[in-house]
Amino acid sequence: MSGVKARIAAELVAGRGRSLRYTDVDDETLLRQHSPLMSPLVWDLAHVGNYEEQWVLRRAGGLAALRPDIDAMYDAFAHPRAERPALPLLPPAEARRYIAGVRDRTLDVLDHMDLSDPHPLRADGYVFGLVLQHEQQHAETMLATLQLSRLPGLVRDGALPSGRARGHDQVLVPAGPCEIGTSASAWAYDNERPAHQVDLPAFWIDRFPVTNEAYEEFVEHGGYDDPRWWTVDGWRWRCARRVAAPLFWIKDGGRWWRLRFGRHEPVPPREPVQHVSWYEADAYARWAGRRLPTEAEWEKACAFDPRTGQALRYPWGDGDPGPRQANLGHRASRPAPAGAFPAGASPCGAEQMIGDVWEWTASWFAPYPGFTGFPYREYSEVFFGRTHRVLRGGSWATHPAAVRATFRNWDLPVRRQIFAGFRCARDVTRDEL
Template identity: 55%
Template structure:
């Protein structure tokens, strides 16, 4: 969010998130709401009540100091106490109760917003707590959208088809010259703790794909036996490929003559000029090796997205500092698929790299670690407990990411085997600095 944070702007961003939540939950019947469509995902009704519970904990009770609405359900909706696979067995609120609960909480939030002053406590300066909750709800909305993709039937979601490319574009590379840039942020009022603080990183010269890897490019890897060549995979990646029986991106199916892609319950011919989606880190890594390249590091990705060599500064977004709109990025569930590469020329970075915001989350080679001077805020469980382990960083957002969580410093992470998320990638290549 740019400019001065106002109560009106906070009301708008909270209302946008809630309208999306209700669309995703009202578009199915109660039976579908309480069902678990994958052990990787919660029932949609759990997400709905969890959204309300987080809003109650932080805005009603903490910021507002109001009396608790439903203190008896805090443990049920604590994401760290119950795994996703175990949540259907819990005594959850039913759909009617969950809807009533989130309405009740939101009514109290409007009262808190009317009274709050954006000063004093760090949690309240610049409306941080409200921004944190808006981002939390939108992150769960994207998770619920992924659950819709995993459902067996078609999703009753309405969206415009993603745009076609503007002109003809070569799937080439862009060279990013060596030098320092400012990574992370100290200036974004709603930046989360893992995005802070801003620090200088010196990156060597590298080339990065101008566009995300497309379905057509990935199909060449598949047709060349990419899933049956262990030399292209890391040892851990190959073991997972064999154990999981991977042979193509998730939701791809071959009918004997052509490939199809299942998109929210409907089978569509594979769109070869759209970015590949629903691939895990190990598949991205294998493709990059097959292509004679590698995945970019997180720092390389952010430099390609943010660095303006003419102005010698890091931008908020690839195209500049203005908030995203429908001309610069495919965000906010406006479309239900990635757009063709070349569809957003106005969103290109200063160095000419396209579609680094929206369309697909992009895997990088980096693990999840804190920036220098990291301080957990306002709670350890958002970032700190996930540092280390096997997580890999994803950057840039997808067509299901809202603009409130789409700044170029935003960091996402997941296990390398995950494919139900809206994940794709682009490749990079080291360029020797010696002539």
């Protein structure tokens, strides 16, 4: 097996190991729907195998279907999450056998595939990148489900570097053109393509994501009770749901606590705030006299190098993420304190743009100029429009294989179960020019 194929195989094995760790719980926990927002964990487990069977074995490998009878049951568009517990899902043991059998055949297909084949699914191993990223995304979804379960002892924690005591300062991103998106990244999704030029005025952006202590000021100063800071839809949502703080925050004895994977603990002041909706992020930004960055601004601040005029793959360069640069891949089950990764700073000086928390942007999810849907409409195209907001950068739960400066995530503006936070931006004033 070539070096490229060996690396793909290793990533596939590691991704499967992660899925199995997050589902190494009792059957009742696997089968129960812990929230109507999420699938039972056993659905996710079999779904990643069925997705892999359809794309690697059947479409790229040309093999006969193993379980065509379960395709509809594990089609995410055929059955909304709220309906999935009522389906005749594969029991946990059968689901594990099924995905193991699919994986054995996938590795055989990889071994025999010509990665120089111009077929778009086979070229550069695109289909393996597709299923690898898909499984890692579902692993993050499993973590969100385990958090919603409120059950202790199911998710490991770990050590993180300490942060640096810094104010909530902003860095300047100079005016001018930059490249957004990619046409060169072999495993990039269709919504990241093609690369295109945008010309942005100068703007300021937060050096770090907004922290818990900064967000607590908004809470304590009545930010949730003042409609001035909210959009019309946001205020309607806040009132209907009686939202008064980030999800999983609880006030007791005059102090804010949070529930994190079944453990109650004081809210750590220097960590980036997470589990906030787009509506909450937007309201905070207005209260602070700022705004959310557009996704083009976010990407320029993350990856544009003004010295070369080129876009980088990551803030620090084109090298893969390492432990000194970003909090990714569940090294701990929480964000790192602000300032923990100075080696991961972008050319403009912004830090922690990759990892820790997904960051809400001001932008609706829309196609780039010249967009072409591939390999199926339901990955990106059906979500375009004024319904989903874009998130960028990945979280502590995101695997390095499933994030880069150009990667675009999206969700409804009400969603709070995801590991999402934000940073603010503002226009440059005339006096600052």
